[in-house]
Amino acid sequence: MTSNDKIIEIEVLRYRPEQDEKPFLQSFKVPFTDDQSVLQGVQYIKDYLDGSLSFRWSCRMAICGSCGMMINGVPKLSCKTFLREYYPGKITLEALKHFPIEKDLIIDLSDFINKLESIKPYIIPAAPRTLEQGEYLQTPRQLDRIAQFSSCINCMLCYAACPQYGLKPDYLGPAAITLLHRYNEDNRDAAKAERMQLLNAHEGVWGCTLVGYCSDVCPKDVDPAAAINRNKLNSTMDYFLRFVAPRGGN
Amino acid sequence: MSTRKPYVRPMAGWWLKNPVYVRYILRESTAVFVGIYAVILLVGLLRLSSGEAAWNNWLIAMQSPGAILFHVVAMGAAVYHSVTWFSVAPKVMPPLMFNGEKVPVAKIVAGQYIFAGIIYLVLLGLILWG
Ligand code: SF4
Numbered sequence: 052m053t054s055n056d057k058i059i060e061i062e063v064l065r066y067r068p069e070q071d072e073k074p075f076l077q078s079f080k081v082p083f084t085d086d087q088s089v090l091q092g093v094q095y096i097k098d099y100l101d102g103s104l105s106f107r108w109s110c111r112m113a114i115c116g117s118c119g120m121m122i123n124g125v126p127k128l129s130c131k132t133f134l135r136e137y138y139p140g141k142i143t144l145e146a147l148k149h150f151p152i153e154k155d156l157i158i159d160l161s162d163f164i165n166k167l168e169s170i171k172p173y174i175i176p177a178a179p180r181t182l183e184q185g186e187y188l189q190t191p192r193q194l195d196r197i198a199q200f201s202s203c204i205n206c207m208l209c210y211a212a213c214p215q216y217g218l219k220p221d222y223l224g225p226a227a228i229t230l231l232h233r234y235n236e237d238n239r240d241a242a243k244a245e246r247m248q249l250l251n252a253h254e255g256v257w258g259c260t261l262v263g264y265c266s267d268v269c270p271k272d273v274d275p276a277a278a279i280n281r282n283k284l285n286s287t288m289d290y291f292l293r294f295v296a297p298r299g300g301n
Numbered sequence: 302m303s304t305r306k307p308y309v310r311p312m313a314g315w316w317l318k319n320p321v322y323v324r325y326i327l328r329e330s331t332a333v334f335v336g337i338y339a340v341i342l343l344v345g346l347l348r349l350s351s352g353e354a355a356w357n358n359w360l361i362a363m364q365s366p367g368a369i370l371f372h373v374v375a376m377g378a379a380v381y382h383s384v385t386w387f388s389v390a391p392k393v394m395p396p397l398m399f400n401g402e403k404v405p406v407a408k409i410v411a412g413q414y415i416f417a418g419i420i421y422l423v424l425l426g427l428i429l430w431g
């Protein structure tokens with residue numbers, strides 16, 4: 052710490068399950084330079100002020116998706132957000148909204164992982180190819196249909212932005228539906244009929260009321276709201292085609 | 302023994318906690334005004350079917366300050382709803398392709414305003430000269 056460092060106040064919503072009945076705010080004074088991220092701010096707290104503070108991080112470059120937290124009420128990647136943006140004001144940090152707090156800034160993400168698994172986020176081909184037959188082919192234009200939706204880093208900021216997920220935890224939610232859409236739209240995949248069942252359910256696309264905030268907060272411009280709402284049309288078609296074709300519209 | 306005790310935060314008052322949510326609730330509540338307006342129109346239709354006197358009474362009722370105030374507010378609500386709807390419409394429709402390229406979102410939004418403008422002008426023309 053040099054003498055010309057600025058000092059910013061960082062308030063953290065602490066919760067230590069062994070001691071605390073409920074979360075409480077704790078304030079820290081953190082010296083920083085203009086090139087430091089909010090993540091570096093909490094790392095400073097852990098290294099120099101309170102070693103018991105718990106939070107997740109890994110890549111420090113906005114790609115692993117593990118450092119998401121509420122920064123002044125807005126879900127953000129803490130490694131991609133700079134302390135200088137808030138100075139001379141203070142910063143309030145809280146674990147990602149709508150998830151149970153495991154400890155301090157760490158959430159229990161098992162619900163999201165289960166949902167992610169349930170949509171079968173992998174290519175299920177109609178007929179598996181042998182090694183001799185080579186890879187599954189895709190043209191640049193076919194890739195273009197799904198490229199945007201495949202850049203999701205599973206950071207869950209969109210879940211923290213979605214009040215419907217907070218109100219109805221059964222809702223499949225933005226990122227899971229977006230990945231479902233990404234695999235359904237993939238020309239190499241043949242499991243659409245299976246996945247449509249999840250989409251058509253009350254907990255599927257119809258849980259969305261188009262608040263649209265998920266797309267605003269997404270750090271990768273995935274636009275989950277678009278993926279979800281396009282599937283309202285798909286889900287409606289699937290429903291009506293069911294009367295005409297026995298296996299749905301696929 | 303596990304000391305896990307995940308804490309679930311309450312959702313009470315959620316929609317006041319972020320300006321984005323406030324705008325969302327505003328957008329959704331415009332439906333109330335549109336609904337009431339539809340009922341008023343339906344009543345007008347019923348009045349029309351029950352004779353000239355009833356229809357004229359309905360017209361007079363529509364000119365009361367209260368009725369005019371309601372229409373101004375309902376108009377504001379409908380405009381607000383249309384603006385928010387136009388801005389999210391590109392998310393609801395499949396990507397629009399032109400010459401093998403995705404049409405940019407801004408163009409789709411602008412297109413809706415132009416389309417709505419044309420319809421209003423045609424309607425206005427019909428009312429004034431039709
Ligand atoms: S859709 Fe965006 S906000 Fe949601 S998990 Fe993926 S990258 Fe994060």
Ligand code: FES
Binds near residue numbers: 108109113116119
């Ligand atoms: S630490 Fe990996 S996304 Fe922030």
